[in-house]
Amino acid sequence: MAEKPKIAWYWCASCGGCEESLVDLAERLLTLFETVEIVFCPVAMDFKKEDVEKLPDNSIAVTFINGGIRLKEHEEMVKLLRRKSKIVVAYGACSAWGGIPGLANLYTLDEILERKYLEVPTIDNPKEFLPAKKTVVSIPEVNMKFELELTEPLPVLRPLDKVVDVDYYIPGCPPTPDVFWNALQTLLGNNLPPRGAVLGALWKSLCDECPLNETKPEKLLVKEFRRVDRTTPEPNKCLLAQGFICMGPVTRGGCKALCIKSNMPCTGCFGILEGVVDYGGKAISYIGSILDYSPMQEEEIRKAYDKIPDWVGVIYRYTLPASKLRHKVGLEFPKLIKEMVEL
Amino acid sequence: MDEVRIGVYVCHCGFNIAGVVDVKKVAEYAKTLPGVVVARDYVFMCSEPGQDLIKEDIKNQNLNRVVVASCSPALHEITFRTAISEAGLNKYLLEMANIREHCSWVHHEKEKATEKAMEIVRMAVAKARYLEPLEELEVEAKKSVLVLGGGVAGIRAALELANYGFDVYIVEKSPTIGGKAALIGYIDPKTKGAEVVSKMVEKIRDCPKIQVFTSAELVQLTGSAGNYVAKLRLNPRFVNSRCTRCGECEEVCPIEVSNEYNFGLDKRKAIFIPFKNAYPPYYAIDYRVCVKCGECEKVCRYKAINLKEEAKIVELRVGAVIIATGYDPYRPFKGEYGYGLSPNVITLFQLERLLDPESPTKGELIVGNKVPKSLAFIQCVGSRGTTLGAKSYCSRMCCTTAINSAIKIKEKYPEMNVYIIYKDIMTYGSDESLYEEAGKKLINFIKFEEKIPKVTISPEGLFIDVFEYTIQQEIRIPVEAIVLSIGMLPPRDIEELIAVTRVSCGGEGFVREAHLKLAPVEAPTKGIFLAGCITGPKNILESIRMGSAAAAKAMSLLSKGKITIEPMIAQVDEERCSGCGICVAVCPYSAISIKSVNGDRIAKVEKALCMGCGTCNASCPSGAMQHLGFKDVQLLAQTVAALRGESYG
Numbered sequence: 001m002a003e004k005p006k007i008a009w010y011w012c013a014s015c016g017g018c019e020e021s022l023v024d025l026a027e028r029l030l031t032l033f034e035t036v037e038i039v040f041c042p043v044a045m046d047f048k049k050e051d052v053e054k055l056p057d058n059s060i061a062v063t064f065i066n067g068g069i070r071l072k073e074h075e076e077m078v079k080l081l082r083r084k085s086k087i088v089v090a091y092g093a094c095s096a097w098g099g100i101p102g103l104a105n106l107y108t109l110d111e112i113l114e115r116k117y118l119e120v121p122t123i124d125n126p127k128e129f130l131p132a133k134k135t136v137v138s139i140p141e142v143n144m145k146f147e148l149e150l151t152e153p154l155p156v157l158r159p160l161d162k163v164v165d166v167d168y169y170i171p172g173c174p175p176t177p178d179v180f181w182n183a184l185q186t187l188l189g190n191n192l193p194p195r196g197a198v199l200g201a202l203w204k205s206l207c208d209e210c211p212l213n214e215t216k217p218e219k220l221l222v223k224e225f226r227r228v229d230r231t232t233p234e235p236n237k238c239l240l241a242q243g244f245i246c247m248g249p250v251t252r253g254g255c256k257a258l259c260i261k262s263n264m265p266c267t268g269c270f271g272i273l274e275g276v277v278d279y280g281g282k283a284i285s286y287i288g289s290i291l292d293y294s295p296m297q298e299e300e301i302r303k304a305y306d307k308i309p310d311w312v313g314v315i316y317r318y319t320l321p322a323s324k325l326r327h328k329v330g331l332e333f334p335k336l337i338k339e340m341v342e343l
Numbered sequence: 344m345d346e347v348r349i350g351v352y353v354c355h356c357g358f359n360i361a362g363v364v365d366v367k368k369v370a371e372y373a374k375t376l377p378g379v380v381v382a383r384d385y386v387f388m389c390s391e392p393g394q395d396l397i398k399e400d401i402k403n404q405n406l407n408r409v410v411v412a413s414c415s416p417a418l419h420e421i422t423f424r425t426a427i428s429e430a431g432l433n434k435y436l437l438e439m440a441n442i443r444e445h446c447s448w449v450h451h452e453k454e455k456a457t458e459k460a461m462e463i464v465r466m467a468v469a470k471a472r473y474l475e476p477l478e479e480l481e482v483e484a485k486k487s488v489l490v491l492g493g494g495v496a497g498i499r500a501a502l503e504l505a506n507y508g509f510d511v512y513i514v515e516k517s518p519t520i521g522g523k524a525a526l527i528g529y530i531d532p533k534t535k536g537a538e539v540v541s542k543m544v545e546k547i548r549d550c551p552k553i554q555v556f557t558s559a560e561l562v563q564l565t566g567s568a569g570n571y572v573a574k575l576r577l578n579p580r581f582v583n584s585r586c587t588r589c590g591e592c593e594e595v596c597p598i599e600v601s602n603e604y605n606f607g608l609d610k611r612k613a614i615f616i617p618f619k620n621a622y623p624p625y626y627a628i629d630y631r632v633c634v635k636c637g638e639c640e641k642v643c644r645y646k647a648i649n650l651k652e653e654a655k656i657v658e659l660r661v662g663a664v665i666i667a668t669g670y671d672p673y674r675p676f677k678g679e680y681g682y683g684l685s686p687n688v689i690t691l692f693q694l695e696r697l698l699d700p701e702s703p704t705k706g707e708l709i710v711g712n713k714v715p716k717s718l719a720f721i722q723c724v725g726s727r728g729t730t731l732g733a734k735s736y737c738s739r740m741c742c743t744t745a746i747n748s749a750i751k752i753k754e755k756y757p758e759m760n761v762y763i764i765y766k767d768i769m770t771y772g773s774d775e776s777l778y779e780e781a782g783k784k785l786i787n788f789i790k791f792e793e794k795i796p797k798v799t800i801s802p803e804g805l806f807i808d809v810f811e812y813t814i815q816q817e818i819r820i821p822v823e824a825i826v827l828s829i830g831m832l833p834p835r836d837i838e839e840l841i842a843v844t845r846v847s848c849g850g851e852g853f854v855r856e857a858h859l860k861l862a863p864v865e866a867p868t869k870g871i872f873l874a875g876c877i878t879g880p881k882n883i884l885e886s887i888r889m890g891s892a893a894a895a896k897a898m899s900l901l902s903k904g905k906i907t908i909e910p911m912i913a914q915v916d917e918e919r920c921s922g923c924g925i926c927v928a929v930c931p932y933s934a935i936s937i938k939s940v941n942g943d944r945i946a947k948v949e950k951a952l953c954m955g956c957g958t959c960n961a962s963c964p965s966g967a968m969q970h971l972g973f974k975d976v977q978l979l980a981q982t983v984a985a986l987r988g989e990s991y992g
Contacts, residue, residue: 205965208921213944216937219928249923250964275919275966277979282964289929289962 005061005188008040008052009091010081012074013101013157014067018092019043021174028181035188036061040081052080060085062187064170066092068101068321069158073151082164087187089199090160091180093173093269097279098321100173102157103313105320105327109153109334132341153334156327169198173269173318176255198274201254205273206266210248210257212238221292225307228264239265240290245314250276250283269318278324280315287315347378347472350406351464352397354388354413356443361386363447365457369412372461376468380404389419394426401430408471412440412464433476435910435972440467462985469984473977477910482951484569484906485662488897489514491561491840494522495883496875497667498543499890500897505552507898512659513547513555514575516836518627519617520544520555522669524883526604526618527744528698528706529751532777536883537701541620548622556657557623558630564843565933568870569662569906570951572933577655579630581614585647586625588616592639592648593626600632606672606692609703614639614648619701662906663870663897666854667890668840670876673725673829676732680721680827681798686711687805688798688825691720691744698751708752715823717760718752719807720745721796726830729766729795736851738830739880742769745828746777746786753784762787762820764796764809789820798825831880844871853879864892872896911972912953913960919967920945926959926968935959 011019022043025032039060040047063085069075082088093099104112117123117130135148160166170183183199186192193199207213216238226233226243233239239260240246247268248260255270272279293300308314316323351373355361366384373382381404385393388411400406409432411423416439424434442460450456488504490497493515501511513520521544527536547553556575563574582592598613605611613633614626625647628639633650640648672692677683682690687710689697700706708714722745723729726738742765749761763786770778782788789811796809807820833852834840841848846866849855854877857865864872874893875886900906913926913935922944927935934952937944946968948959960970969975 204919205921205923207923208943213922213924216924220924221928249921249925253921273919273965275916275975276964277966277975282966286923286925286962286964289925289958 004035004037006039006055006059007036008038008060008063008081008085009043010040010063010065010077011042012065012067012078012095012160013070014092014094014099015101016043017174018066018094021092021172021177021180024177025181026177028177032184049077049080052084055084057083058086062087062089064089064091065160066095066174068094068098069154069160069163070101071151071153075154075163078160078164087167088160088164089168089170089183089187090166091170092175093171093271093318095160096169096171096322097271097319098157098159099318102159102318102321103316105156106312107328109155110336113334113336129341129343130336130338132338134340135343136340137343152337155334157321159322162321167195168193169196169271171198171201171252171270172255175200176258178256179254198252198271201252201270203274204253206248206251206253206255206257206260206270209253210260212236212257212260216241220290222290223292224304225287225291227307233263233265235263239263245287245308247283247315247317249286250279267317271318272322279319280312280323280325283315284311345407347408348380348404348406349376349378349408349410349468349471350397350400350404351376351379351382351410351412351468352388352393353382353384353442353460353464354393354411355384355386356388356413356447357386360413360443360447360460363450363453363456364442364460365453366460368457369442369460369464373410373412373464373468376465378408378472379468380406388413389422394422397423397426398430401427401432407432408436408438408474410438410440410464410467410471412442412460412467414443415439415441415445433478435477436471436474438467438471438474440464466981466984470977470981473974473980475971475974477971479910480908480950481905482569482908484901484904485571485660486510486901486904487512487659487661488894488901489561489571489573489659489661489664491664491666491844492522492668492875492877493517493520493555493557494667494669494875494886495524495540495543496669496886496890496893497522497665498540498547499887500665500667500874500894501553502543502546502550503891503894504897505550507894507902509552509898509901511553512573512661513553514559514561514573515555515557516560516668517617518558518580518629519621519623520547520557521618521621523672523692524886525620526606526692526696526699527883528695528702529747530883532747532750532780535699536695537618537620537699539883544620544622555623558627559657561840561843562656564664564845565931566660566952567908567932567954568868568900569908571661571664571870572952573659573661573664575657575659577657579628579652579654581628581630581633581648581650581652582626583647583649584623584625585645586643587645587647588625589644591642591644595638595642597636597638598632598634600629605696605703606690608693608696662901663872664844665872665874665890665893665897666840666844666846666866666877667874667886667893668834668837668877670831670853670880671834673734673738673832675724675827675829679730680724680796681800681805681825682827685800685805687715687823688800688827690724691741691748691826691828694748694826695744698748708756710824713823714756715759717762717820717822718824718826719762719764719820719822720749720826720828721798721807722763722765722828724827724829725832727766734830734832734851736830736880737769739769739885740882741828741830743774743777743882745826746770746774746781748826749786750777750781750784753781753786760787760822762789762807762822764789764791764807764820766791789818831876834877837877844868846871846873849879851879853877864889864896870897870900906951908951909955911970912950912955913948913957914969914971915946915948916967916969917945919965921965921967922946923964925962925964929958929962931956931958 090096137146179200222243244265246265248266251268252270353370370382370384428434487510521540524536525540558578566572596612596614599610602611604617675682681688799806857867872893874889934949938947
């Protein structure tokens with residue numbers, strides 16, 4: 001029997017949803033296990049970094065990496081995996097373009113640490129401890145001392161392809177089981193698409209497969225923007241035409257319009273289309289285009305835009321680190337991270 | 344893509360560019376740019392030898408892109424396009440780098456200007472790398488013309504076009520065609536305005552090629568030369584062609600308003616006939632003042648009135664548009680030369696009505712209840728910067744009209760003392776004979792200069808104090824009537840006209856011709872022509888001639904039934920378009936629609952309607968809509984070059 005192709009999974013800055021999406025393969029998982037050998041998969045299997053290091057270069061058929069590159073450890077691991085793999089696939093929105101954790105690029109690391117460890121209402125940290133490169137914990141009762149070394153955070157989050165060469169992308173937050181399954185068949189088959197291709201999804205934007213596309217009025221113009229947390233959209237009517245900001249027109253199709261079918265506008269997790277240089281730029285262009293006021297009506301226009309409190313979060317929800325903006329300017333290395341903290 | 348081979352040609356433009364920009368340095372720099380195989384400078388690139396340089400290089404060096412760094416493309420893009428196409432290159436493989444208007448003309452510091460010129464060239468070269476050959480398109484052109492305005496200019500244009508076999512639609516805002524010429528008593532010593540107009544109207548009535556829409560407005564104009572789509576709003580007239588002009592309705596109508604067709608000399612009802620030979624020849628109800636009491640409807644025996652009539656929208660497809668919406672008479676303010684303070688002070692237009700046999704006074708010159716024993720014209724009211732708030736131009740028709748009327752008055756009332764108080768007499772050309780004739784008729788000409796005449800209204804009567812320029816003496820003239828020779832203003836609704844037709848205005852507020860000598864009668868937008876006083880003051884004769892000229896221009900544009908359009912328009916990549924429809928809403932020319940292609944919704948651009956504005960291109964969320972000649976890759980390359988980036992991608 002021929003050797004099964006080796007497959008690896010790795011996680012970087014992600015929420016765990018991508019791992020969930022593997023489980024969502026359900027009974028198809030069994031077929032998967034029959035066809036491939038999994039050599040590395042921190043979420044499910046106890047292989048260590050050394051195990052990967054021992055593998056010969058280019059010996060892994062496909063490595064799927066989810067999450068953005070936020071820590072030095074991520075950077076080291078993906079470089080290692082790149083060396084060991086024939087094909088590296090950016091799996092999911094965070095790995096492909098930064099994803100939701102990429103929105104942290106709007107803040108400095110210090111701001112993030114302060115918020116996370118000191119300000120958040122749910123935090124209980126009376127001594128105001130912050131993570132440090134080395135944390136020493138002494139327990140006098142048993143006369144013992146423990147040391148914890150943490151990897152350093154990087155000043156910004158980067159998509160995978162800004163750190164290593166990426167062969168293919170699988171979009172989604174997370175990728176749907178069908179998209180992943182289709183991509184897997186392609187990757188394990190004989191006809192590999194050209195490098196850089198997005199697997200398992202459509203070439204056109206979501207409107208192409210959206211069941212509500214037919215319901216658009218002849219001229220798609222709106223007087224105000226609405227939010228789903230304030231108003232329930234009318235079912236079976238194009239959400240954009242109702243004023244709900246739907247990213248469908250600017251987002252790659254292939255998800256089978258799952259959110260739309262649940263009466264929720266597209267938030268854009270299938271990401272950037274071929275030929276679009278900046279996702280958010282394109283998004284704000286078309287959103288601005290459908291606002292039905294003359295350029296003279298500045299007051300009305302301002303009012304309409306003010307209805308949406310977080311524009312960056314809307315138009316760059318999954319793609320900020322891959323955009324022309326990338327991150328807030330003037331990021332310095334955090335002052336708040338100390339070399340050593342003793343507890 | 345084949346290997347890019349760019350030639351860069353830096354023009355000295357005599358000293359225009361070379362006087363400020365180091366052109367040799369720019370050419371040397373251009374040689375270092377990626378894709379450039381040859382770069383030269385020359386004293387006049389647009390000259391024959393200059394063009395030959397380019398042509399020879401195309402042949403000998405196998406160039407496939409050309410960048411000319413010279414003046415604005417508005418000036419010489421066509422020159423160089425023609426040159427490179429003569430050398431066998433597609434003419435759209437040319438990029439102009441404007442280093443004159445955008446650089447040498449506006450800068451003085453040589454070093455910095457040279458640096459900027461180099462940057463402009465770098466950007467042009469970056470874009471040129473991505474240029475593609477384009478083919479001009481021929482589209483069908485409609486052999487029909489929309490004429491806006493039913494005055495003499497518009498009517499003349501319509502008649503010419505109809506004679507040539509074109510379909511013509513006249514759109515007139517008021518309930519009748521004829522314009523102001525129909526209201527002028529005598530346009531020359533022998534001809535009544537109303538007669539000229541009614542002869543023209545007769546021809547229109549008999550012409551099946553001309554369709555007249557009165558009480559109508561153009562509310563939207565989309566498309567382009569050869570294929571305009573005009574949306575008209577037909578305001579309700581409430582009276583249809585069953586009307587026999589019996590006049591019973593007019594008697595019962597309770598609404599009375601000032602009669603604009605007699606320039607306020609009398610009143611008219613809300614239901615009215617504008618003037619005797621008005622066309623269409625039946626009553627109209629002024630929808631702005633009618634209270635819909637229904638009295639007229641009750642008395643009408645012919646069921647010609649329907650007060651429930653509503654405004655209708657009509658869409659017409661036409662190849663060209665002629666704008667002939669005329670002018671407004673100058674509106675003297677209250678107290679200007681006593682205007683509005685005494686019934687004996689009237690305007691030239693009111694006088695013209697009084698002299699018309701169809702007038703309320705049956706042609707009798709009755710001013711303030713009687714025929715005056717003496718009458719003075721004051722010229723240049725609202726013109727030539729004479730009075731406060733006057734326009735700076737000469738209104739062209741007032742001198743001739745005033746003298747012509749003065750002669751008519753003298754013929755009818757030989758005993759009347761008639762004065763013409765003037766600044767300069769502008770009876771140009773053959774009208775000079777009228778001036779002579781007036782002298783023979785003992786009409787008194789009194790000249791003033793800077794100091795304008797003063798009108799005093801007192802219980803003893805009207806007095807005009809004027810400093811007579813030739814005798815250099817202050818004189819006081821007692822008169823019984825004063826006629827203000829008011830000039831012309833741009834029509835009140837010109838703003839709406841501009842908004843709908845996108846024509847542009849000159850300094851005085853009239854519509855501008857593309858070029859007075861090189862492109863007369865043409866608006867800057869192809870397929871839109873201008874006639875009559877909309878471009879500035881004219882007399883009736885000139886307006887009529889301009890109507891003919893506009894018609895001739897429209898014919899020459901459309902007579903082939905085909906029109907060439909620029910290929911620099913929007914193009915949909917059907918492989919990418921998801922039919923989201925954003926572009927449909929933003930297109931200002933209604934050139935895009937969503938079509939179903941094999942079950943897929945896809946945007947389609949109607950090439951003849953696309954004006955290449957780029958709005959769809961900017962709004963397209965998926966990058967499927969591209970503007971040929973300004974594709975994303977081309978503009979991004981240019982942008983990256985501007986920001987000194989290495990490459991785009």
